[in-house]
Amino acid sequence: MKKIVCALLFSLFLLIALPHSGHAATATPQTKIILDGQELVLPSDVEVVNLNNNVMIPIRVVAENLKFNVKWDQKSQNVSIEQNAKVLSLNVGKKEARVQNEKVTLNTAPKLIKNTVVVPLRFVSEEMGLAVSWNNKEKIVGLTSTEVPPLVDPTPAPAVPDVDNAGWNKVNDISFANQQLVVSVDTLVTPQITRLSNPDRIVVDLPNTTFGDIGSTLQQGTMGKLDVSGIANVTEVRYALFKNDPAQVRVVIEMNNLSDVQVSSQYISGKLIVDLAMTAAIGIPVSPVGNDGGKSIVVIDPGHGGKDPGTIGISNTQEKDFTLPLALKVQALLLQEPDIEVVMTRETDVYPTRPERVQLANTLNADVFVSIHGNSVKASPQTTGTETYYYKRSSSKELADIVHRHLIEALGFKDRKVKNGNLEVLRNTTMPAVLLEIGFLSNLVEEQAMLSDSVQNKAAHAIVDGIKEFLHQSQ
Ligand SMILES: [Zn+2]
Known part of the structure; x- marks a missing residue:
C-alpha cells in the first residue's frame, strides 16, 4: 500500500499559494522549502512557481515527509488527502473543495501545471494544520507542522549549520x-518596517538579529505565533528566523485593514516598540487606551542590574x-x-535607567507596574x-495592599x-504602580531564604x- 501511495505521490504535487505580486506562472527557482526547520530537497523537475499573485510551492515532498x-x-482530476482521520478533497479547476463532508471555497482553484496540482496557502495552513511563512526576499517558504508526527526516518536530521550566535543581536x-x-532586543536594532497588502500586513525585519532565550528551538524557517485573539484589527502576529547568516528575525503583523494605521517605532529600555496607531476617523473600532481586547499589560521591573548592583547583602x-x-x-x-x-x-x-x-x-x-527589590540595613x-x-x-495603594497581603501570607x-x-x-509612572521590598538581604536568615528557589517561587506566586x-477587582 505504501508503495502505491508513493507512486501516486510521485505524479502529484500539491502547491501552496502565497500572497505575492507577480504574473501568471513565473518560475521562481532557488526557492527553498523549510519544513519543521529542515530544508526539503526538491527534485529537479519540481519548481516553485508564481501564479496570479500567488507563490505556489510543490507539496509532494512535504506530503511525503508528513x-x-x-x-x-x-x-476525475480529484486529489484526496488523508491526514489522521481528516479527509480533504480537491478538484483541479474547481474552487469548491471538501473538508470531511463540509464544502469550503478556495480563493484560487487547484491547477495542474506539468503534472502538478496547486492549492492556495490558506487552505493548506488552515486545513492541514501547517503554519506557513514566506520570506519574499530570501524566497523561503517555511512550513511548520503542529500535530503531525515527525519524520519516520530514524537517522538524525542533518544538523542545522552551527552558526556562532555570539555576534548577533538577540531577541x-x-x-x-x-x-x-x-520586542526585547539586547542591542539597539534599527528595524526595517514594510507595509504589504493582500493580506494587509506589517513586516518588521531585524537585521543581524537572532533569537536568544525564547528562540532556542526556532531554527531558520520555523515560526512562532502570539495570541492576538480579541485584539482589534489584528489577525495574526508571527515571528521567525528567516536568515542564518547574517541572522535576521522577521515579525509579521497581519491586520484586517492597514490603510489607516500609522506605524512608528522607538527603542526604550532594551525594547523595540512598534506602534500601530490607528487614526480615529475610520470605521474600525479604535481600541481604547489601556484596553487591548481584554488583555491587561503588566510591566515587571527587576530592580537595578548591570552596573548597578543595588544593595549588598550580609x-x-x-x-x-x-x-x-x-x-523571571x-x-x-x-x-x-x-x-x-x-x-x-x-x-x-x-541596567535600564529609572x-x-x-x-x-x-x-x-x-x-500595572511592579518593581521588585530587596531591602538592606547594614547597621541592623x-x-x-x-x-x-x-x-x-x-x-496604586489598592494594588499595594493586595500584593502585600499575598506576600505576607505566602x-x-x-x-x-x-x-x-x-x-x-512610582511617582512618574501613570498606572497603578508598586515597589516591593521582599525582605532584608542584610539579615542572614532572610537573605538565605530570599536566594532560595522555593521562597522565590512562593513570592512569585504571591x-x-x-x-x-x-x-479582576478593577475590571
Ligand atoms: Zn533596590
Whole structure:
C-alpha cells in the first residue's frame, strides 16, 4: 500500500499559494522549502512557481515527509488527502473543495501545471494544520507542522549549520499589546518596517538579529505565533528566523485593514516598540487606551542590574542577583495567564535607567507596574520583613495592599506594612504602580531564604496572585 501511495505521490504535487505580486506562472527557482526547520530537497523537475499573485510551492515532498495519505484520480482530476482521520478533497479547476463532508471555497482553484496540482496557502495552513511563512526576499517558504508526527526516518536530521550566535543581536521576548509590538532586543536594532497588502500586513525585519532565550528551538524557517485573539484589527502576529547568516528575525503583523494605521517605532529600555496607531476617523473600532481586547499589560521591573548592583547583602549578595531571578519567575507565571501580557523592563543583567523603566510602562499604557527589590540595613542585621511601597494614587495603594497581603501570607516574613514612598518609578509612572521590598538581604536568615528557589517561587506566586486579584477587582 505504501508503495502505491508513493507512486501516486510521485505524479502529484500539491502547491501552496502565497500572497505575492507577480504574473501568471513565473518560475521562481532557488526557492527553498523549510519544513519543521529542515530544508526539503526538491527534485529537479519540481519548481516553485508564481501564479496570479500567488507563490505556489510543490507539496509532494512535504506530503511525503508528513506521511499524508494522498490519492490522485487522473480521470476525475480529484486529489484526496488523508491526514489522521481528516479527509480533504480537491478538484483541479474547481474552487469548491471538501473538508470531511463540509464544502469550503478556495480563493484560487487547484491547477495542474506539468503534472502538478496547486492549492492556495490558506487552505493548506488552515486545513492541514501547517503554519506557513514566506520570506519574499530570501524566497523561503517555511512550513511548520503542529500535530503531525515527525519524520519516520530514524537517522538524525542533518544538523542545522552551527552558526556562532555570539555576534548577533538577540531577541529575548516578543509580545503584542495595546496595538504595540514589543520586542526585547539586547542591542539597539534599527528595524526595517514594510507595509504589504493582500493580506494587509506589517513586516518588521531585524537585521543581524537572532533569537536568544525564547528562540532556542526556532531554527531558520520555523515560526512562532502570539495570541492576538480579541485584539482589534489584528489577525495574526508571527515571528521567525528567516536568515542564518547574517541572522535576521522577521515579525509579521497581519491586520484586517492597514490603510489607516500609522506605524512608528522607538527603542526604550532594551525594547523595540512598534506602534500601530490607528487614526480615529475610520470605521474600525479604535481600541481604547489601556484596553487591548481584554488583555491587561503588566510591566515587571527587576530592580537595578548591570552596573548597578543595588544593595549588598550580609554575605555580599548583590540585590540585582535576587531581583532578576525572582522577576523571571513572575514573568514565567504571567506568561501562563491568557488575559495578561507581561513586559519586563529587563530580562538579563543590564541596567535600564529609572526614566527608561518609567517611559516603557507609560508608553505601553500598562495596567500595572511592579518593581521588585530587596531591602538592606547594614547597621541592623536583625531587621527583617516585607514592605510594599506606592506613591499617592489610590489605585496604586489598592494594588499595594493586595500584593502585600499575598506576600505576607505566602512568605511569613514580618509585616512591615504598606507605605507611601516618593520613589521615581512610582511617582512618574501613570498606572497603578508598586515597589516591593521582599525582605532584608542584610539579615542572614532572610537573605538565605530570599536566594532560595522555593521562597522565590512562593513570592512569585504571591505577586502574580496579587496582580490577578487587583486586575479582576478593577475590571
Ligand atoms: Zn533596590
